[in-house]
Amino acid sequence: MDHEDTSLTCSIRIEWTNAIGIVNKKVQCKNATLRLIRNDSRQIFVEIRYDKAAPIKLLLERLSVHKNFMKEGKATIKFLEIACSVYLTNAPPSQLVNFLRTMFVKMTGNVAKNEKSSSLRTQLLSSKSRQFEEISPVTESELYRAQKLATGKSSTTTPSPIRKRKLSDSSNSKPASAKRLYTSSSPIQNNPLDLEQKEVLEACLSGQNIFFTGSAGTGKSYLLRKIIGALPADVTVATASTGVAACHIGGITLHQFAGIGLGTSSVDKCIEMATKSASSILWKKCKHLIIDEVSMIDAEYFEKVETVARKIRKSDKPFGGIQLILCGDFFQLPPVSKANEKKKINFCFMSKAWKTCIHNTFELKKVHRQEEQEFIDILNEVRIGKVSAESEKVLVSTATQSIEQDGILATRLCSHTQDADLINESKLNALPGDVKVFDALDSNPAMGKTLDNQTTVPRRLELKIGAQVMLLKNINISKGLVNGARGVVKEFKDDYPLIKFRRELYLAVPERWSVKTTSGVAARKQVPLRLAWAFSIHKSQGLTLDCVEMSLGRVFEAGQAYVALSRAQSLKTLRVLDFRATQVWANPDVLDFYNKLKIRQDCMSLVPLGMRNKSNKSKTNNTNTLRGISKSLLNKPLINIS
Template sequence: MPSAIPLVEPYTHVPETKEQLDWAHLTNIDLSKYGTPEGNNELSQVLIRAIKTKGFFYVTNFGISQKDVDQQFALGQAFYKLPLEERLEYVADLDAGNYTGYRPAGRRPLTGGIPEKIEMWNMSTEDGQIRQPLPQPLDFYRDDIENFSKALHDKILDPLNHLIALALELPEDHFKDLHRWDKNDESHLRYMKYSKFSPEEVDALKDNLWIRGHTDLGSWTLLFRQPVAGLQIRDPETKGWKWAKPLDGSLTINAGDALSYLTGGYIKSTVHRVAVPPKDQQDVDRLGLMYFTRPQNEVLLKTVDSPLLQREGYSQNDFEAGGHEVPTMEEFTKLKQKWNQRKGVSGEQAEGQQILPGVIEKRLAKKPTKRARKAAQQLRLELARNAKIDQRQRKYSSLDEEGLNGEQQTIFDLVVKQGKSVFFTGPAGTGKSVLLKKIIRSLSTKYLGDDSRIGVTASTGLAALNIGGTTLHQFAGIGLGEAPTVMLIQNISKKKINLWRWLNVDVLIIDEISMIDCVLFDKLDAIARELRQIDLPFGGIQLIITGDFFQLPPVRKGSDDGSPKFCFESEMWNQAIHHTIGLSQIYRQRDPEFTVMLNQIREGRLSPTTIEKFRELHRPLADNGVEATELFPLRRQADQANSRRLRKINGVAHHYHAEDGGIITNEDTRKGLLSGCAPESLALKKGAQVMLTQNFDETLVNGSQGRVIGFANKDTFSSSQWEDEACEPQSSALTLHPVVRFLTQDGDSLVHICAPVEWAIEQYVPDPLDPDRWIVEKLATRTQVPLLLAWALSIHKAQGQTLERVRVDLGRVFERGQAYVALSRATSMEGLQVVSFDPSKVTVHPRVKTFYASLSKG
């Protein structure tokens, strides 16, 4: 008696979303035009443009009935209605890189610790037949499934391969012969189920993605219309994400890695992802029907000999450019599928899906071409990221933790040992910079000396130099940062070193955060997410941010009332920062009473006693050989004051002109980078008051003040000869450098000759000759005497400095925070002179007070 036909329930498509999504505008390939010379020529040009501009396109009128398509959806639905125990009998050998069969859900964790809910059923053919075991009811419909797969080849893939050959000026059957239906390959039909998430799971899913950004490894991917929106495409030009609209009667098709290799990179394998559906479709499962086609197993992934590709300069792919053995499609498929399906490895841990490390690693030891060097850079990014999994478990015995107090140790443990994003703040003199330097040194140890993974930045050039970094703007590659975010992303993407820096960095440090506004902070977050293709705050980069918002505010005026827009007002601030910790122990000021007074200035709440104490500081300071440095609100005021004082000194001026260098040749750009270090030109006379701008040792540090007592040649200099300040150089023909008597923190003095030193703005880049090494490039350098005239400084220049003797005229201040920054530079009341103390000049922005009040309550 014949067996009964298994009942297959018809599949009903759910309604399309009513939400207004940002849909991609894709080209349509109308195959009704295919088959005539004129139609083929027209379609070949339309197709090649579509692939090169978007990578995805629609195909309509492809000759397969909707009834046949719906039957495959119904069979997919029937498969997923089978008991899980039965489906598990058909699990593919995923660990070996085999996709044929069932792939259960939960293979990878998603962001937020949510288990993935994606299941796959893949059916491949051998010599034109499906030979793998099939459960019922699929086994009963085996012939229908085979015929459907063959129809895809005959009616869609063969025409597409024909059209591509025409576009590349190849024999018409060139690509068809590489994709023969009756030959062994890894092509397969897939039923793919995305199970719905609960509202709580959606909230916990940090990046809102079912599948992260990736490319497909084959030649073509055919996606049949699925009304539940989810597919998102990254535009190759703007790098923005667009939703792919499910059009009636259409197929959505994209090119994959194999076509990219076969065309030497001319055809791009476009990045795409699957997002959680819109809210009106989040209550249903999403069933996908797709077909993945690949060249035959024995096909070598070498660049085809195309006249068009030769003219356009696409004669080698990344394998060939490295001078290494080109893999077969079978080798590439198995290795990459094995990589993609590593069990328990999250998408974040497996970042950078476009290149398979196991394949590229052995093929790019040498890189004679720019394109090969670019591929090597991408490889190293992948290898570095993969190493994170093990490195974050290491125990390091040489971390720089000595001398930390309890508050500092808590911060240190969070950022160095636990990898948390932290904002730490506190009054001036609480050791923020000292702690930050210890963190930087320890992170270097943690990352085994690979400092390219640590972005050390600050809001100003001087602050950056103090911690051995660069400005935030320079690191980010954004110029002034005023352009729209989309334009900034485009500009960064065009400069491979800027793009590489964003992709490679694990930790971003930002010092003096008070001078960064929230507009820039949000832009940087958007840039990081887009470039890294990780939809987490700052693309998953760990943030270490420090500063004091009671100090100088952002320069940019962003709000309607002209007031600054602080970084903590950013939309992303609370999402990006895991912990906020305040330091309270003061190191700079040794007098507890003075510490209390400065805290009242900081918070804008002055007691009558504090007001009276500051007014008493109007008296002149005792003469100890070094005058108090006067702080001015504006730099030009400080420069004018210094020039006046220098002109009053009788004697010969010695002029020192900086020598600039570095790989940046644009003079304006280089000067901008070096603006925070030494002056281009410096005039000094005997008797000039100066400040040291480099750290020499524990006694002579950046900010040490002194007086020029003469000039000498460094090769013949002896400090003992200058103790009485009577020594003079014997020959004017020698190169002379200033000799300075510095005042030390303990009240003593020290004589030192100040020969020129080099400042360098550096970046880490891959060594073009060795893929395992990183080298330091000097963007800009300046060699100059490490001194500044220091009768006067701008308050901006003084931020972050410790000064033993300070004179402040509060009658001149005009900006919130200036009074506090100026007064807190002093180490004691004995070394501080305050002129025109006016309590009304001591102002704090109300939004800053509110922010810190919320921290204290928390």
């Protein structure tokens, strides 16, 4: 943790109430700064600065914190001693979580010191003559002490009542609320950003319109969630081209947000549709628009969305003045074409709107999913549609290797969804014993179809002992219980399936998924499993599979083979049947786009060497030298298209 965790910028509303609960004083501000400070008596305060008014200092003692909507940038801190409530809104979610965590940890440390208490009124009056200083960042020992308190007995400083987790594994007795707020259990919190990712985050926070890309496994989704968490929640809209991708980042589909459906109508009709729908409110409120998996948005649709943005927001600026943050890899799955329609694919980077809107492009190059350099090199070849004889030999050799372990079979990746469904159904029917059925509990049954499309979790799950399954949620990263982990049903215990994974036994109890729509939030509660004898390549996007088999003979579009191969964690856990180099190809327009991107990045990285000369003549010579180098680069493609 750093000093940013001791401060927070957001909108506030502060209310003081009397003995019967009537508000007798209120303060409200759209842009306030909260800081954690300490006086010379080691008492901790939250200082609130707003407008040009004198700062408000509130002692952190006897609190109640409501934090159910932290992901939306909202929380409430109730100061019970003085009947004061501080309502926080439009806070960057990650900043809000870190601020509340730091607050809890520091308060825990103060409790251990057993300081003599006095009335809050006396403390506040006497504090006027005292010196205040900003609180230091949280140390490891303070965090450890706070975690022990969160998982043990409560105290007067615990921010909110801790509820015991229901339907949980007996080995995990930690309360859900404590785990969510005070520990770093998610991969986003555990792994710091690398230099490439930090550069992208800084560009986003500086207000630039950007597109960032990278090969599979470079942490694009991971970085995107960090960006979403760092921006003000109320004016940031996270979208994606597909429902599953939108669910992964806690957003909605671009089609839902735009309010123009599939965009098949004329531009004028699309503007009319968006203006009359609930989307118009979101358009006017939005300041930061995020689009994930942008490779699946075609040029025509991108143009229409950009036009709608300008018209609804009544602004001639690109995208109506909204900051645009795009993410995706055009070497992976292209825009979906209509059935039986064979026409040239026009990627969104080929549109006029792209050239007008996107100011900076970044490429992540460090691969996090795979660790074997040999496999990374092979995937880089496959990505651009080129497979050397040596790489082909390595992939062909995987056909005979045994990757099964402890009864866990390899998941077969299929190019067609119906093939995967047929394999799973036939394999389940072939198992002996009775079927155990798990029906999902949806918050709104009318939203069942939306939940089917935007989550990977099935509405109805049928299992038997011996069924091959895949975990659909990150449960415990350190134990390997992550999204995409493979296991087998060993037995049913307390009406729930006990799953044997490679490193762990796990009792699969219902988990919750939620998806956002323009009309609200829909939620589904279901056992976090799916049959995994087979899986479609399209639905595997974003997954990391630790035991996977594939036959690429029926791939039908550019990048499909690359998506399938890049799901594997290593060559040792991969089996490719009947591999041929002809199954791998890349779209020529995409190759050209990335070739030009590489040239631009190389040109921008060129700087004059030697001492700076102040004369205009030297400056001109340096400029001409750079232009000459840039020109030579433009004439030398960095990716061979032939």
